[in-house]
Amino acid sequence: MRRIITATVQNRSGVLNRITGLLQKRQFNIESISVGRTETDSISKMTLVVEVEDNQKLEQLTKQLNKQIDVLKVTDITDKAIVARELALIKVVSAGQLRNELQGIIEPFRATIIDVSKDSLSIQVTGKPEKIEALIELLRPYGIKELARTGMTAFLRGHQPQTTELPSYSLLNR
Amino acid sequence: MKVQTKPGTAPRIETKTGADLLVESLIKEKVDILFGYPGGAVLPIYDAIYKARESFTHILTRHEQGAIHAAEGYARVSGKPGVVIATSGPGATNLVTGIADAMIDSLPLVIFTGQVARGVIGTDAFQEADVMGITTPITKHNYQVQHVSDLPRIVKEAFHIASTGRPGPVVVDIPKDISANPCKDEYEDDFHLPGYQPNIKPNPLQLKKLANVLETAEKPVILAGAGVMFGSASEELRTFAEKHSLPVATTLLGLGSFPGGHPLALGMAGMHGTFTANRALYECDLLINIGARFDDRLTGNLQHFAPSATVAHIDIDPAEIGKNVTTHIPVVSDSKAALQALSFHAESSAEHDEWLQHLSGYQQENPLWYKNPVKEMVPQWVIEAVHKITNGNAIVTTDVGQHQMWAAQYYAFEEPDRWVTSGGLGTMGFGFPAAIGAQLAKPEETVIAFVGDGGFQMTLQELSVLQERRLPVKVIIVNNGALGMVRQWQETFYEERYSESLLQIQPDFVKLADSYGIRGYRVDNQEDFLDLLPEVFSYNGPVVLDCRVLQQENVYPMIAPGKGLHQMIGVKP
Numbered sequence: 001m002r003r004i005i006t007a008t009v010q011n012r013s014g015v016l017n018r019i020t021g022l023l024q025k026r027q028f029n030i031e032s033i034s035v036g037r038t039e040t041d042s043i044s045k046m047t048l049v050v051e052v053e054d055n056q057k058l059e060q061l062t063k064q065l066n067k068q069i070d071v072l073k074v075t076d077i078t079d080k081a082i083v084a085r086e087l088a089l090i091k092v093v094s095a096g097q098l099r100n101e102l103q104g105i106i107e108p109f110r111a112t113i114i115d116v117s118k119d120s121l122s123i124q125v126t127g128k129p130e131k132i133e134a135l136i137e138l139l140r141p142y143g144i145k146e147l148a149r150t151g152m153t154a155f156l157r158g159h160q161p162q163t164t165e166l167p168s169y170s171l172l173n174r
Numbered sequence: 175m176k177v178q179t180k181p182g183t184a185p186r187i188e189t190k191t192g193a194d195l196l197v198e199s200l201i202k203e204k205v206d207i208l209f210g211y212p213g214g215a216v217l218p219i220y221d222a223i224y225k226a227r228e229s230f231t232h233i234l235t236r237h238e239q240g241a242i243h244a245a246e247g248y249a250r251v252s253g254k255p256g257v258v259i260a261t262s263g264p265g266a267t268n269l270v271t272g273i274a275d276a277m278i279d280s281l282p283l284v285i286f287t288g289q290v291a292r293g294v295i296g297t298d299a300f301q302e303a304d305v306m307g308i309t310t311p312i313t314k315h316n317y318q319v320q321h322v323s324d325l326p327r328i329v330k331e332a333f334h335i336a337s338t339g340r341p342g343p344v345v346v347d348i349p350k351d352i353s354a355n356p357c358k359d360e361y362e363d364d365f366h367l368p369g370y371q372p373n374i375k376p377n378p379l380q381l382k383k384l385a386n387v388l389e390t391a392e393k394p395v396i397l398a399g400a401g402v403m404f405g406s407a408s409e410e411l412r413t414f415a416e417k418h419s420l421p422v423a424t425t426l427l428g429l430g431s432f433p434g435g436h437p438l439a440l441g442m443a444g445m446h447g448t449f450t451a452n453r454a455l456y457e458c459d460l461l462i463n464i465g466a467r468f469d470d471r472l473t474g475n476l477q478h479f480a481p482s483a484t485v486a487h488i489d490i491d492p493a494e495i496g497k498n499v500t501t502h503i504p505v506v507s508d509s510k511a512a513l514q515a516l517s518f519h520a521e522s523s524a525e526h527d528e529w530l531q532h533l534s535g536y537q538q539e540n541p542l543w544y545k546n547p548v549k550e551m552v553p554q555w556v557i558e559a560v561h562k563i564t565n566g567n568a569i570v571t572t573d574v575g576q577h578q579m580w581a582a583q584y585y586a587f588e589e590p591d592r593w594v595t596s597g598g599l600g601t602m603g604f605g606f607p608a609a610i611g612a613q614l615a616k617p618e619e620t621v622i623a624f625v626g627d628g629g630f631q632m633t634l635q636e637l638s639v640l641q642e643r644r645l646p647v648k649v650i651i652v653n654n655g656a657l658g659m660v661r662q663w664q665e666t667f668y669e670e671r672y673s674e675s676l677l678q679i680q681p682d683f684v685k686l687a688d689s690y691g692i693r694g695y696r697v698d699n700q701e702d703f704l705d706l707l708p709e710v711f712s713y714n715g716p717v718v719l720d721c722r723v724l725q726q727e728n729v730y731p732m733i734a735p736g737k738g739l740h741q742m743i744g745v746k747p
Binding site for chain 1: 306307310311314315316318320335367368369370491492493496497500
């Protein structure tokens with residue numbers, strides 16, 4: 001199963017290596033990982049998209065992440081109300097006459113053309129991974145020269161519906 | 175030759191260096207023994223150690239691996255972190271086996287490695303190795319010091335992390351310019367580790383649940399691991415087991431956590447455990463695991479492990495709970511706190527005399543066995559004889575393999591913290607240097623290193639340390655002229671194709687000991703051995719005893735790989 005896990009970490013050298021090394025050592029597959037600074041200077045946030053076999057493996061993953069000294073908090077947000085976004089840059093083969101057609105394709109995706117050259121143009125798109133996949137599929141027939149994706153970054157929505165029972169992997173005995 | 179100060183030069187002003195700060199920090203942590211080996215990148219540190227030589231004993235081993243295994247032995251027996259220093263590059267990489275060993279067996283170590291100067295890190299400088307990259311997966315935590323003013327705080331954090339929660343090794347990598355350069359005498363060593371708050375208090379709800387199950391369990395059993403000893407909870411374990419008449423099986427590393435001769439003791443469980451301990455784990459309806467990590471050598475095939483039991487697991491490391499075995503009652507706690515709280519919550523237990531009688535029937539019908547050839551020696555007999563003359567009170571260290579299993583089976587420990595063995599990693603060459611560390615931690619105690627002829631040859635250069643320090647370690651080589659466990663598996667599973675497992679050529683261990691100024695003996699029969707033992711153990715100095723034992727002995731009983739606890743072979747002669 002595919003899970004979205006966020007980890008709040010101390011922004012120290014080697015912390016990314018610690019996390020990826022740990023996942024590799026315990027044989028977890030990372031689909032994507034994105035890291036960046038947060039509102040607090042010394043703290044970074046990672047969003048990991050991982051493929052795990054079952055709940056036992058998932059629990060093991062969050063526990064092992066939590067064990068790292070530089071990791072402050074680990075949350076599996078897959079089943080929560082979240083905002084999740086990814087950014088992709090797509091360079092498409094394009095002679096002049098196709099540009100209007102491409103413009104028509106990308107418009108519903110609220111993507112923008114950010115670079116144009118004689119025989120190609122570059123498109124920037126943000127959104128959920130599914131939306132990005134959809135746009136990529138539509139553009140593929142035109143010839144994708146280059147594709148770069150940031151991986152997903154996500155956090156909880158401001159308001160969480162109270163009705164759903166959410167699985168908790170807290171390490172503290174409450 | 176003394177270097178004389180040239181006349182006319184200005185008097186040298188004593189300024190403090192990073193190395194001095196390090197030494198001050200070590201003194202603050204009440205470190206009294208360092209195990210190490212000097213080299214280029216740690217010259218400033220060794221200079222500071224020289225200046226502070228009144229404060230420490232530095233044990234110069236003959237290989238960095240010897241230093242770290244000695245520190246492990248010291249840590250296991252003393253309960254204090256073992257401290258190791260090695261230089262950059264090869265010095266650090268020579269520690270890797272010991273770091274991994276300490277990690278998997280949860281031993282508190284603080285390891286200082288030299289590093290090339292900050293300016294040349296990443297340029298493939300002389301004796302540069304990526305120590306952070308290499309040690310990240312095998313340490314509880316690691317640091318590379320980037321600012322000299324951070325050093326005192328990092329040292330403090332390293333000792334705190336190594337010795338609290340689930341203990342483990344912490345590496346501090348110190349670039350040479352950090353230790354060499356002068357620094358200000360002002361620094362902050364207060365630390366705050368928001369990501370490291372080990373939970374030591376048990377959840378009362380889970381304990382109540384455990385108490386409830388105990389009230390109805392008809393076949394309860396305790397599995398005691400090394401966590402009992404890390405939590406200094408042997409007394410509490412004994413009280414708890416006696417109060418509820420709970421039989422106790424121990425893991426390999428948990429030997430000594432419960433008295434070996436106690437009527438409720440079932441002995442060691444696992445691949446070469448006793449028939450009774452394994453049957454108890456297989457048949458029980460309540461399994462209370464205290465401080466053991468359900469290692470595969472203990473559980474055998476997980477499908478057949480405690481199939482009808484409610485599993486309670488008390489462990490300070492939450493990640494161990496539910497990792498291998500589905501756990502119904504998780505208790506994240508220090509073992510002592512959990513057992514103390516349990517004595518309050520668990521007032522009564524179901525009557526289970528039938529179960530105890532059933533197990534004692536197993537014990538009588540299927541004790542450990544070996545065929546005693548009367549004249550020649552077999553390893554089991556050697557260990558029993560040594561157990562007898564030392565009244566089961568010695569500190570015993572081992573390598574890995576057949577002799578380790580026989581020592582575990584036949585040297586019944588009555589007291590905790592007397593058993594030093596490489597369990598998880600299974601490191602050959604561990605036992606002898608570990609004995610050096612153990613003897614330094616407990617100078618008054620008898621320390622025995624049971625080693626195989628294979629393992630001893632991996633780290634025997636440390637005989638120099640015995641000679642130098644006159645440490646009265648008794649090295650007993652269980653010499654069967656083979657890598658015994660490899661040979662046994664080749665006999666059992668590879669149709670007796672003894673591929674590279676027979677050691678035809680060996681040094682003369684008696685002459686070897688002699689060349690180090692150490693008493694050496696060789697014996698090949700029971701009579702001579704019994705005659706010799708009083709001399710060996712009354713002599714207050716190091717001894718190397720080469721015991722020639724029969725090669726064809728195999729360790730039994732045994733659970734073959736992939737089999738369950740109920741499928742032991744070699745249970746009876």
